[in-house]
Amino acid sequence: MPKRKKKDEKKDRKNLVAQAPRRVLVCPFCQTNTIPTYKSPEELQRFVSDRGRILPRLRTGICAKHQRKLAQAIKRARHLALLPFSVRPR
Ligand SMILES: [Zn+2]
Numbered sequence: 001m002p003k004r005k006k007k008d009e010k011k012d013r014k015n016l017v018a019q020a021p022r023r024v025l026v027c028p029f030c031q032t033n034t035i036p037t038y039k040s041p042e043e044l045q046r047f048v049s050d051r052g053r054i055l056p057r058l059r060t061g062i063c064a065k066h067q068r069k070l071a072q073a074i075k076r077a078r079h080l081a082l083l084p085f086s087v088r089p090r
Contacts, residue, residue, distance in 0.1 A: 025061020029070075036069050038076035041083050048074065052087040 029036060036044060047055050047062070047070055054074055057067050077083040 027061060027063040027066055029066040030063055036073040038073045041077045044074050044077055052084045
């Protein structure tokens with residue numbers, strides 16, 4: 001087996017990242033023509049991590065407009081104790 005240079009390994013890793021399939025995410029609120037609301041915490045739960053944090057747009061594919069509304073809705077739901085502020089790891 002020929003000895004590989006570190007440079008080559010680096011190149012391979014770079015290619016792996018570039019070739020990784022990237023799903024095109026579409027904003028679910030734009031698709032269904034709805035607005036995120038604090039009245040449906042079970043729907044908001046999808047956009048919250050297992051630790052209770054709001055997921056970034058890059059992870060969920062929500063558009064900027066609906067991410068702003070979503071953040072507000074999640075904060076309202078938290079205030080009404082419909083969603084947790086934080087979840088302690090076990
Ligand atoms: Zn949207």
